Amino acid sequence: MTPATPDIRALLARHLPGREVRSVAAVGQGLDNLAYEVDGELIVRCAKEPDPAATEAEVAVLAAVAPISPLPVPEVVFNDPAAGVIAYRRLPGRPLHRHPVADPLRLAEPLGAFLTALHAVPPAPLGDLVPLDRYPLADLREEAAREYESVAAHVPPEHRRLVEDFLAAGPPADPFAEPRGEGPEEAPAVTAGVRLCHNDLGAEHLLADPGTGTLTGVVDWTDAALTDPARDFARLYRDLGPEVYELTLARYAGRLDDAVTDRVRFLARCALIEDLAHGLGPGPRPYADAALAHLVRTFTG
Structure with a gap:
């Protein structure tokens, strides 16, 4: 095999x-x-x-x-x-990226409850199993800039300025302090601000009943990590839109810092560029089609 x-x-x-x-x-x-x-x-x-x-x-x-x-x-x-x-x-339902529900705003309440429960899982017992993802936002921006160079010609000319202005700006502040040294006694606490996150909570990993709009499952936990909870919200922002994000956040009972929405927007925009490059490169074309369809709302929301 x-x-x-x-x-x-x-x-x-x-x-x-x-x-x-x-x-x-x-x-x-x-x-x-x-x-x-x-x-x-x-x-x-x-x-x-x-x-x-x-x-x-x-x-x-x-x-x-x-x-x-x-x-x-x-x-x-x-x-x-x-x-x-x-x-x-097999869980019931179909992936949201292939079968969008008629009223995506109905997804906010169950998503808020799900993320509240997920981010409340104590991270310490999982510290030896899942990675600690503190990837610098500045590095993520540089990756997005390189990917955009390869696909810019596929972005409608009237929308390129939105992406290019974003890439020209600096990233928001990182939520985690940089390690002060190599020894574990000098590194910041693993649990400071970190939560267990799905870390790839895009529409392709959310199942729903197309008829009722009821969420029926969350799949593909390959990228689960201890990281900034903004990473889970960012994929929702990209795929379901700023309004669904705001409503989900309003139904979230976890603790978040005041700058979380700045990071959510930043991460969502980087993720959209990543999907565009993936769909125009080695991946399935629908990734690129969705990225282009959601570009304006993601970069202006």
């Missing part, structure tokens, strides 16, 4: 012996993973580049989140760290 063409039937035979597999269908891929649906019941997600430690960490995060999350998260049936595989029971 290779990451590009995993033998799903062989995986099922090894981990669920005796199960009769009737159908296997590819259902999507992202930067890191390929996903397959088995018999309409299981999702088998395979890392393109297996990382056993990362797979084990994601399983641990799901175990920590499942009991407290007001939204369903994947229930792991089996995992194979060496192969980078997690199999879980």
Whole structure:
């Protein structure tokens, strides 16, 4: 088995012996993973580049989140760290990026409750399992500037100034202090301002019933990290819009600093540029289409 063409039937035979597999269908891929649906019941997600430690960490995060999350998260049936595989029971609903709901404002209340519960998970027990993400915002801006250079020609001329003015400005202040030295006794406390975050809470990872608009699940916890909670809000801002973000924030009961919205806007704009470059490069074109569709509201909201 290779990451590009995993033998799903062989995986099922090894981990669920005796199960009769009737159908296997590819259902999507992202930067890191390929996903397959088995018999309409299981999702088998395979890392393109297996990382056993990362797979084990994601399983641990799901175990920590499942009991407290007001939204369903994947229930792991089996995992194979060496192969980078997690199999879980298929959650109902469809990804929001493919099937937007008629009234996205209805999503704010459940999202606020979900993020309140997620960010309340004590970070200390997960410190050895998930990364501490303190990536400097200035570095993120530089990456966005390089990516924009490669895709600027695809941005409508009348909208380029919005992006270029953003990139010309300085980033907001970083929420975390820089380490004062290399020794652990000189580093800032891991828990100071850090929360457990999904860290990639885009529309493609939110499931909803297209008919009722009810959120039915949050999937793909590959990038979960201890980091700034603004990172979770930023993907909502980019994909669902500033109004949904504001309403979600109003229903959030966690503690946030006064500058969080500045970082949310900054992170959302960097993430949109990233999606545009991904969709025009190695990734599926719909990422770029969504980025262009949301560009004006993301850079003016």
